Amino acid sequence: xxxxxxxxxxxxxxxxxxxxxxxxxxxxxxxxxxxxxxxxxxxxxxxxxxxxxxxxxxxxxxxxxxxxxxxxxxxxxxxxxxxxxxxxxxxxxxxxxxxxxxxxxxxxxxxxxxxxxxxxxxxxxxxxxxxxxxxxxxxxxxxxxxxxxxxxxxxxxxxxxxxxxxxxxxxxxxxxxxxxxxxxxxxxxxxxxxxxxxxxxxxxxxxxxxxxxxxxxxxxxxxxxxxxxxxxxxxxxxxxxxxxxxxxxxxxxxxxxxxxxxxxxxxxxxxxxxxxxxxxxxxxxxxxxxxxxxxxxxxxxxxxxxxxxxxxxxxxxxxxxxxxxxxxxxxxxxxxxxxxxxxxx
Amino acid sequence: xxxxxxxxxxxxxxxxxxxxxxxxxxxxxxxxxxxxxxxxxxxxxxxxxxxxxxxxxxxxxxxxxxxxxxxxxxxxxxxxxxxxxxxxxxxxxxxxxxxxxxxxxxxxxxxxxxxxxxxxxxxxxxxxxxxxxxxxxxxxxxxxxxxxxxxxxxxxxxxxxxxxxxxxxxxxxxxxxxxxxxxxxxxxxxxxxxxxxxxxxxxxxxxxxxxxxxxxxxxxxxxxxxxxxxxxxxxxxxxxxxxxxxxxxxxxxxxxxxxxxxxxxxxxxxxxxxxxxxxxxxxxxxxxxxxxxxxx
Numbered sequence: 001x002x003x004x005x006x007x008x009x010x011x012x013x014x015x016x017x018x019x020x021x022x023x024x025x026x027x028x029x030x031x032x033x034x035x036x037x038x039x040x041x042x043x044x045x046x047x048x049x050x051x052x053x054x055x056x057x058x059x060x061x062x063x064x065x066x067x068x069x070x071x072x073x074x075x076x077x078x079x080x081x082x083x084x085x086x087x088x089x090x091x092x093x094x095x096x097x098x099x100x101x102x103x104x105x106x107x108x109x110x111x112x113x114x115x116x117x118x119x120x121x122x123x124x125x126x127x128x129x130x131x132x133x134x135x136x137x138x139x140x141x142x143x144x145x146x147x148x149x150x151x152x153x154x155x156x157x158x159x160x161x162x163x164x165x166x167x168x169x170x171x172x173x174x175x176x177x178x179x180x181x182x183x184x185x186x187x188x189x190x191x192x193x194x195x196x197x198x199x200x201x202x203x204x205x206x207x208x209x210x211x212x213x214x215x216x217x218x219x220x221x222x223x224x225x226x227x228x229x230x231x232x233x234x235x236x237x238x239x240x241x242x243x244x245x246x247x248x249x250x251x252x253x254x255x256x257x258x259x260x261x262x263x264x265x266x267x268x269x270x271x272x273x274x275x276x277x278x279x280x281x282x283x284x285x286x287x288x289x290x291x292x293x294x295x296x297x298x299x300x301x302x303x304x305x306x307x308x309x310x311x312x313x314x315x316x317x318x319x320x321x322x323x324x325x326x327x328x329x330x331x332x333x334x335x336x337x338x339x340x341x342x343x344x345x
Numbered sequence: 346x347x348x349x350x351x352x353x354x355x356x357x358x359x360x361x362x363x364x365x366x367x368x369x370x371x372x373x374x375x376x377x378x379x380x381x382x383x384x385x386x387x388x389x390x391x392x393x394x395x396x397x398x399x400x401x402x403x404x405x406x407x408x409x410x411x412x413x414x415x416x417x418x419x420x421x422x423x424x425x426x427x428x429x430x431x432x433x434x435x436x437x438x439x440x441x442x443x444x445x446x447x448x449x450x451x452x453x454x455x456x457x458x459x460x461x462x463x464x465x466x467x468x469x470x471x472x473x474x475x476x477x478x479x480x481x482x483x484x485x486x487x488x489x490x491x492x493x494x495x496x497x498x499x500x501x502x503x504x505x506x507x508x509x510x511x512x513x514x515x516x517x518x519x520x521x522x523x524x525x526x527x528x529x530x531x532x533x534x535x536x537x538x539x540x541x542x543x544x545x546x547x548x549x550x551x552x553x554x555x556x557x558x559x560x561x562x563x564x565x566x567x568x569x570x571x572x573x574x575x576x577x578x579x580x581x582x583x584x585x586x587x588x589x590x591x592x593x594x595x596x597x598x599x600x601x602x603x604x605x606x607x608x609x610x611x612x613x614x615x616x617x618x619x620x621x622x623x624x625x626x627x628x629x630x631x632x633x634x635x636x637x638x639x640x641x
Contacts, residue, residue: 215481217480223443225496225550225551225553226473227469228500239487339534340487340534341535341536343481343483344481344567
């Protein structure tokens with residue numbers, strides 16, 4: 001059957017391209033020759049193209065800045081970093097050779113990270129679960145939400161000041177050094193509890209995000225085979241949003257180990273641990289003052305009291321490596337979750 | 346071809362009024378409405394398991410279901426059809442008290458399971474006796490084995506070793522016709538199965554609780570025709586072991602696999618009849634219009 005059988009009787013246009021609006025053959029025009037062209041920006045308006053270029057530029061700029069910081073710190077820091085610094089406590093001395101390392105600051109950072117997170121993580125996850133899965137009465141949920149948001153906005157120095165008031169009270173004297181009824185109010189306990197407030201909103205926010213991303217029918221599938229809300233939360237919901245919880249914990253931990261105001265005001269920011277005599281281990285250390293890497297970097301920098309910039313770089317690179325390690329850990333959790341798959345919407 | 350040609354708008358093509366292949370004229374109302382073939386034989390037996398008695402469900406001021414009475418029998422498949430928003434899914438969800446999760450929903454009338462009012466049965470127990478499969482395949486994000494084991498284990502417990510549970514897990518997968526396909530990969534993540542397999546896993550999960558009634562809420566609407574056929578065969582096979590209620594938008598599907606069909610419209614039960622009667626000689630005008638596609 002030839003093509004002409006399907007055409008109308010009118011005059012046939014001769015060219016390949018039909019004039020718009022005329023009756024033409026009902027056969028498809030010959031397909032365009034295949035090209036490798038994908039939908040490109042060449043047809044966009046100038047403004048759109050400039051916008052796209054700007055986005056590219058900013059993205060690359062951001063990568064460049066991050067890379068510059070990491071590379072610069074690695075080069076500088078690795079040059080000065082000696083493994084012995086991680087095991088030698090700081091000492092008083094005139095030259096960099098005499099002043100020891102920063103083991104107390106390093107261990108102090110780890111202690112504070114663990115203590116604060118073990119306070120903030122369960123609390124934050126519990127608040128998020130209550131908000132998303134229960135959240136009744138509505139007014140109370142709204143107040144909780146606003147409180148968490150408010151905490152997120154409070155500067156850490158305000159927390160620190162508030163902490164001194166609380167932890168200097170005689171009732172809480174067992175959490176820090178106290179002498180004849182006078183409570184010192186500066187200890188790992190005090191700093192960790194206030195730092196956990198810094199991390200809390202981040203954990204709540206990302207856990208809520210994770211819970212909200214789980215479709216309602218998945219919860220109902222679990223209720224639908226006779227599971228209680230508690231069992232569903234424990235076995236389905238929380239394991240499913242493990243990546244988001246990890247992200248929240250990571251961000252929170254970043255805040256915790258990056259803070260200085262609370263360290264100075266609530267941890268005492270001494271160069272070494274100052275355990276409380278007579279208390280059983282490890283409470284003697286936790287009740288005493290101490291320091292962290294961020295504070296050490298500040299003190300060792302040219303503006304600080306110690307003025308030993310080489311060690312400041314070395315400590316900074318350790319701090320950086322801790323953060324990169326945490327990031328890698330979160331990434332592994334995310335990748336594992338992706339392997340398990342997700343629901344189609 | 347040059348770039349200019351590619352970017353130019355395609356020419357408008359008009360159809361010739363004297364096209365030699367005219368469209369088929371639609372059949373008149375009253376002709377056989379459904380062209381599907383029934384894949385279900387007459388029931389061998391039928392035992393009344395559930396009884397819906399003058400059930401009305403309100404969401405605030407809105408009445409989603411209006412005084413509906415229906416029997417649900419083992420040995421038969423009951424199809425619920427009707428346009429969107431007619432209350433069929435609400436009715437289905439009320440059968441295992443899932444509607445109670447929506448605080449605003451209020452139910453009057455009574456639903457009885459083996460002559461016991463379901464409001465007297467503890468909800469978690471009831472939901473193990475009347476299980477549900479949803480529109481979207483929703484396996485839990487764990488292994489195929491654990492998806493079934495989750496149902497068999499007590500509430501939040503992780504106790505009971507794999508070895509102990511294995512026979513029950515295998516038999517649930519076998520009943521859902523999935524075992525042969527996944528027996529070597531029981532540790533694989535369930536969400537990596539194909540859509541049809543995921544839905545059969547959900548059916549296996551619902552069967553693992555050894556229910557008396559199985560509720561299916563448009564179980565094939567997210568699936569391709571082949572997976573749909575597999576699941577339809579499965580439903581037909583299961584009807585002797587468990588009473589089945591299926592909500593569907595697909596009239597052909599209802600005709601193929603349901604023994605009795607209930608047509609709902611705006612919360613009312615318009616007509617309840619055997620599938621062949623309801624589709625071929627509907628008693629109500631509304632039913633006639635709906636099954637012939639006059640509205641939907």
